[in-house]
Structures are given as C-alpha cells and as structure tokens.
Amino acid sequence: MTTPQTYALFAMIACVIILIGISYCVGLKTGKAAGVETSKPLHEALRTIRACKRDQAIELASTLQTLDMRERELGALRKNITDEFDDHTRVEQQLLSQLETAKAKGLTQDDYLTLKLAAKQLGTAAAQFIKSGSNKINQAFLAQERLNEVANRLHPALNTEPLTCKPVTDAAELTTDTHLVEWLDEYASYHGDEESGELRFPVTGPLEGFEHVRDVLHLAIQQQRTDDYGTTIGEAA
Incomplete structure (x- = not known):
C-alpha cells in the first residue's frame, strides 16, 4: 500500500470516528432532553404526594390536639359527676337522719x-x-x-x-x-x-x-x- 493510500485510509477512519462521536453527542443530547420531558410528570406527582402528606400530618396533629382536649373535658365531667353523686349521697344521709329523728319525736x-x-x-x-x-x-x-x-x-x-x-x-x-x-x-x-x-x-x-x-x-x-x-x-x- 502506497503512502497516499495509507493517508487516505487514516482519513476515512478519522472521518468515521468523528461521525460516530457526532452521532453519540447528538443522541446523548436528544436522550437527555427526552428524559427530562418524561420525568416532569413524575416530579409533579412526587410534589403532589409530598403536599398531601404534609396536609395529612397537619390534619392529624389537629385531630390529636382535639382528642386530647375532649379527653380533658371528659375527665372534668367524670369528676363533676362523682362529686355530685357524693354530695347527693351525703345530703340523702343527712335527710334520712333528720327524718328518723323527727319520727322518734x-x-x-x-x-x-x-x-x-x-x-x-x-x-x-x-x-x-x-x-x-x-x-x-x-x-x-x-x-x-x-x-x-x-x-x-x-x-x-x-x-x-x-x-x-x-x-x-x-x-x-x-x-x-x-x-x-x-x-x-x-x-x-x-x-x-x-x-x-x-x-x-x-x-x-x-x-x-x-x-x-x-x-x-x-x-x-x-x-x-x-x-x-x-x-x-x-x-x-
């Protein structure tokens, strides 16, 4: 193979390598753009899920606070009922004692x-x-x-x-x-x-x-x- 032929072969190989590089870069850029477009709905869904979880956490905290307040109110109501029952029993015993005294007299x-x-x-x-x-x-x-x-x-x-x-x-x-x-x-x-x-x-x-x-x-x-x-x-x- 003569020297010109050798140079021509190397030139062709170099052209092929350049074409392959250009094709790779173009494909990589196109794929990246397509990936970004494809991932946009996924990112939107993730943001929506995070927002729902945040709202649910806030609602759960408010519900727990309300339940705690209702529990304290029920505790106070139970105490009032117990106090009223004890007071009623005490008054009843006093009245019965007075009635027995009145009957005796x-x-x-x-x-x-x-x-x-x-x-x-x-x-x-x-x-x-x-x-x-x-x-x-x-x-x-x-x-x-x-x-x-x-x-x-x-x-x-x-x-x-x-x-x-x-x-x-x-x-x-x-x-x-x-x-x-x-x-x-x-x-x-x-x-x-x-x-x-x-x-x-x-x-x-x-x-x-x-x-x-x-x-x-x-x-x-x-x-x-x-x-x-x-x-x-x-x-x-």
Whole structure:
C-alpha cells in the first residue's frame, strides 16, 4: 500500500470516528432532553404526594390536639359527676337522719288513742261535776274539749301514709277497707262457736277509747309494719 493510500485510509477512519462521536453527542443530547420531558410528570406527582402528606400530618396533629382536649373535658365531667353523686349521697344521709329523728319525736297512733281515752275520762269527770251542782268552772269539761281538739287535728296526719326510710311498696295499704280485710286475712285468726265468732289479731294499745274499728286496725297494722321493719333492719345489721 502506497503512502497516499495509507493517508487516505487514516482519513476515512478519522472521518468515521468523528461521525460516530457526532452521532453519540447528538443522541446523548436528544436522550437527555427526552428524559427530562418524561420525568416532569413524575416530579409533579412526587410534589403532589409530598403536599398531601404534609396536609395529612397537619390534619392529624389537629385531630390529636382535639382528642386530647375532649379527653380533658371528659375527665372534668367524670369528676363533676362523682362529686355530685357524693354530695347527693351525703345530703340523702343527712335527710334520712333528720327524718328518723323527727319520727322518734313525733306523735303516734298510740298517742292519739291515749288522748281520746283521756278525753273520755275527762268527760266522765265533767258529767259528775255537773251533777254535783257546783257553780265553779267545769275544768274537766274544758280540758276534754281541748284534748278532743288536739286529737282531731292529730288524727288526719296519722292516717296519712308517713314518710319512711324504707322503699315504699304498699303506699295505699291503709287507705281502703279492702286492704284492711286483706291484712286481717293474713294476720288475724278466727275463733267461733255456735252462737258467735271473733277475729283475733296482735295489737298493743288501750283497752278502750277507739271511736271506730278502723282505729284499732290501723293501730295493729302500724305496729305490725314497725315490728317487721325493725326485724329487717336487725337482720341487715
């Protein structure tokens, strides 16, 4: 191969290398531009995701703060309810204690019957005083009127269902004759012969001074209920 041919060969090789370099550079530039265009939606998506995560973090922090505030409010509400319950229990115990004290100091059916018996005895004394023909003031008669007045004021209150410290399950127990008969059926016993019969039931009170059979029954029922209540309290203690 001659020298000119050799130079020509090297020139061709150099041209080919230059063309390859130019093609590579052009391809690299084109690919980079295409890559940038292709990655733009991905970058936008990443920015959107980061913004959503940031908003979610802010919302989560606000929700946690609200929950913490609600928890503190619920704690304060529970404390108020507990304090109210304790205060209600304390007031209830005080009222029950005052009620028991008032009941212990109050008048009973026995007191009413005693007053009526005393008034009756005073009436007998007043009648004897009138028969004596004395001109003095009939003190027995005046005392009888006064006792009857007090007893008559007391009687309606005693026949009203009293407040009690136990659950009221039979508030109307003493209000009708039917209830009185039902009580007799449970607590009274029958004794009779060919000519007469009698009912016997437990009662402690004066032998006389009752204006009506209901007075005796009311006294007996009251005593029975008081005894039953005392027995229940004793068993509970």
